[in-house]
Amino acid sequence: MEMTEWSDQEKIIALENRDKLAREVAEELELMGYPSRTKSAIRRIWHEYEIQEEETEVEVEEDNKETPSLIQECKPKILYFDIETTNFKATFGEVLMMGYRWHGEEEYKIVKVTDYEGWDELNIEDRDYYVLQDMHEIISEADVLVGHYSKRFDHRFIQSRCLYHKLPVIPNPPHVDTWHIAKYQMAIGSNSMKNIAKFLKCDNQKDSLPIHIWRRANAYDEECIEMIAEYCLQDVRTQYSMTQRLMPLANAIPNMNLLVNSTKYLCSGCGSDNVQKRGFHFTKINKYQRFQCMNCGKWSRGRNTLTDKEIKRHL
Numbered sequence: 001m002e003m004t005e006w007s008d009q010e011k012i013i014a015l016e017n018r019d020k021l022a023r024e025v026a027e028e029l030e031l032m033g034y035p036s037r038t039k040s041a042i043r044r045i046w047h048e049y050e051i052q053e054e055e056t057e058v059e060v061e062e063d064n065k066e067t068p069s070l071i072q073e074c075k076p077k078i079l080y081f082d083i084e085t086t087n088f089k090a091t092f093g094e095v096l097m098m099g100y101r102w103h104g105e106e107e108y109k110i111v112k113v114t115d116y117e118g119w120d121e122l123n124i125e126d127r128d129y130y131v132l133q134d135m136h137e138i139i140s141e142a143d144v145l146v147g148h149y150s151k152r153f154d155h156r157f158i159q160s161r162c163l164y165h166k167l168p169v170i171p172n173p174p175h176v177d178t179w180h181i182a183k184y185q186m187a188i189g190s191n192s193m194k195n196i197a198k199f200l201k202c203d204n205q206k207d208s209l210p211i212h213i214w215r216r217a218n219a220y221d222e223e224c225i226e227m228i229a230e231y232c233l234q235d236v237r238t239q240y241s242m243t244q245r246l247m248p249l250a251n252a253i254p255n256m257n258l259l260v261n262s263t264k265y266l267c268s269g270c271g272s273d274n275v276q277k278r279g280f281h282f283t284k285i286n287k288y289q290r291f292q293c294m295n296c297g298k299w300s301r302g303r304n305t306l307t308d309k310e311i312k313r314h315l
């Protein structure tokens with residue numbers, strides 16, 4: 001038995017140096033500040049990895065290649081969502097519907113005001129009462145939310161409407177907002193979903209609906225609500241496909257290991273375990289190992305500082 005547990009980063013470093021001798025790797029790890037390891041401990045980690053690799057290789061073939069197999073299997077609770085409302089302000093409008101999809105599941109789903117018995121017996125200003133209860137349940141299950149302008153609009157709107165109806169408030173888990181990514185990490189003029197999707201050549205959106213359809217849906221015309229529902233689902237599809245491209249830029253997403261309970265280090269952008277060492281990340285007083293995912297390209301950095309104690313004393 002080992003004296004100290006192997007950290008994920010330490011394992012990655014050991015695995016990336018499989019072309020070296022076990023003794024050399026042990027020395028290198030110790031120099032980097034990791035616990036001292038025997039040669040056989042290093043070889044054991046290599047061996048474990050080889051077995052895992054053999055097992056995953058078979059799974060990859062069966063995969064639809066959309067997302068790596070580990071994520072497909074473990075299904076982290078990442079929720080892609082979009083809402084439609086009758087007004088931009090929760091004081092003057094209600095939620096009409098929420099379209100959504102769970103990461104790793106194929107199906108796009110929607111919950112709408114008109115799905116519930118007795119919805120039209122409620123006063124107009126209270127008509128989202130039933131749908132909000134379901135939305136509350138769905139959002140409460142999510143470990144990560146993904147939307148477009150959803151931090152500023154969708155989440156706040158739902159929260160306001162829950163408070164209005166005296167329903168329990170919704171949680172605020174880590175939230176990936178593709179509008180935020182486009183605004184602060186890209187330079188494409190308009191940060192609308194349509195413009196981003198066009199730029200990234202993702203799912204093409206349908207033409208926008210004529211204004212009278214929206215006005216009639218806002219007045220609770222059931223046929224028009226159905227048309228808006230199609231539009232809302234299309235937005236979630238676009239959201240999903242453009243997020244797959246933008247995930248390497250997402251800062252809000254937690255470590256995938258935590259989301260799927262894996263001890264193997266996984267890329268937080270896509271869940272792949274094919275992560276390699278690529279240079280270092282420097283702060284004013286620390287140096288960290290930098291990594292890049294070989295599947296989606298996302299950059300990350302190690303947790304432990306690599307700054308030599310002697311150097312640190314003189315900083």
Ligand SMILES: [Zn+2]
Nearest residue numbers: 267270293296
């Ligand atoms: Zn990745």
